[in-house]
Amino acid sequence: MDNKEAEHLLEKYLAHNCTPEELLLIKKAYNKLVPYDISEIPEQRYDEMRTNMWNKLGQSPKLDIKTYRLWPKIAVSATLLLTTGAWLHLFVLRKEVVDKKSVSVYSNDVSAGTNKAILTLANGKKISLSDAKAGIVIKTSELSYNDGTVIESIDSKESRSSMITTPRGGQYRIQLPDGTQVALNSASTLKFPASFSGQVIRRVELVGEGYFNVTKDKKHPFIVKSGNQEVKVLGTQFNISCYPDESSMKTTLVEGSVQIKGLSGHVGMKMLSPGQQAEMIRDNISITKVDTESVLAWKNGDFIFNEDIRTIMRQISRWYDVEIFYQGNISEKEYIGTFSRSKNLIDILKALELTKGVHFKVEGRRITVMP
Known part of the structure; x- marks a missing residue:
């Protein structure tokens, strides 16, 4: 394998486009690295390991890099492991070993x-839903958990x-009255009627992030209002992210088709095809092709990062219910990696810290990000 082939192979991995044979080749190359705690590896041996990795891939080490990349999945012990559990690889292993005198x-x-x-x-009544259950089902006359346990009788009228x-x-x-299923991410709100019966349009309103699997009904379009946009569908699967603390709203189509309309009157209608994402910034909508696996990672129990540390920390803040503060000149470099959302916070912070790009101070639910 020559240099260009090795670089192309790594790019395919990051884009989730590798064949099983290509994945095996990459893993075999990385598997030559010994499973030590990085901080315990002597610098000379660390350099040998890094050189060995690149030799296996046919490319010499690159030390001048502007983007830190973490290979999925992150090991809680910050070791280089290849098991069915969590494992960590650095896409570009930096020359410096992790400093034991971390700040x-x-x-x-x-x-x-x-x-x-x-x-x-x-009627205004509030119900704290059980954390032992994964969801609720809205029926004609009652509200129940998804295992059938009845919570409350409701008035469908x-x-x-x-x-x-x-x-x-x-x-x-x-699960809404029409059978439509919605997964809500953290810090999100969904407004919906007790019944869609007698309504020409099935209309709901979202703040935050939600994944929709809409029950098909050609006679009754399904509309989601989020911020200053409306998404209209007949039956399809899509994700909407519209957090107030983000600079844009993103609608990603997984299956079917959707129509997006701005409510300000300055944006025309846009149609999406599967695998496309519409991003609305103020009164402008741009459409791009995206990796839907990354967009839906939250629903499937993962973080898949490909952004700067501030964007990452906003996601962490919402999921771990922590406040984020910044101290000093924080780099705008991007981090690419996969993390399980079931991990404790410090497991993720320590993995990010391995890049030497950031450090963290955790005091209760206050997280300070430092260079």
Whole structure:
């Protein structure tokens, strides 16, 4: 394998386009690295390991790199492992070993988010939904958990909307009266009617992030209002991210087709095809091809990062229910990697810290990011 072939192979991996044979080739090359804690490896041996990795891939080491890349999945012990559990690889291994005299301070750990939400019925009654359940089902006359346990009787003739809210550190799933299924990410709210019966349009409203698997009904379009846009579908699967603290709203289509319309009157209608994402910034909509696996990672129990540390920390803040502060000149370099959302917070922070790009101070639920 020559230099260009090796570089092309690595790019295919990052784009999730490798064949099984190519994945095996990459893993075999990395498997030559011994499973030591990086901080315990002598610098000379560390250089040998790095050189060995690149020799296996047919390319010499690159030390001048502007992007730190973490290969999935992250090992909680920060070791280089290749097992079915968590494992860590650096796409570009930096010449410096991890400094044992790190400025990071971890006074405590923070557990990952769980299944939790508050349901507010049309009559104003609030119900704390069980964290032992994964979701709820709205039926004609009753509300139940997805295992059939009845929670409350409801009035399907109620004209006012009900609302389900996931707090920071929470997630939940809901099946609407028409059978449409919605997965809500942390810090999100979905407003919906007690019944779609008699309504020409099935209309709901979202703040935050939600994945929709809409029941097909050609006679009754399904519309999601989020911020200053509306997404109209007949039956399809898509993801909407519209957090107030993000600079844009993103709608990603997985299956079927959707129509996006700006509510300001300055944006025309846009149609999406599967694998496309519409990003709305103020009154402008741009459409790009995206990796839907990365977009839906949160729903499947993972973080897949490919962004700067501030964007990453906003996601971490919502899932771990922590406050983020910054100290000093924080790099805008991007981090690429996969993390399980079930891991405790410090496992992820320590893995990010291995790049030598950032350090962290954890004090209760206050996280300070430092260069």
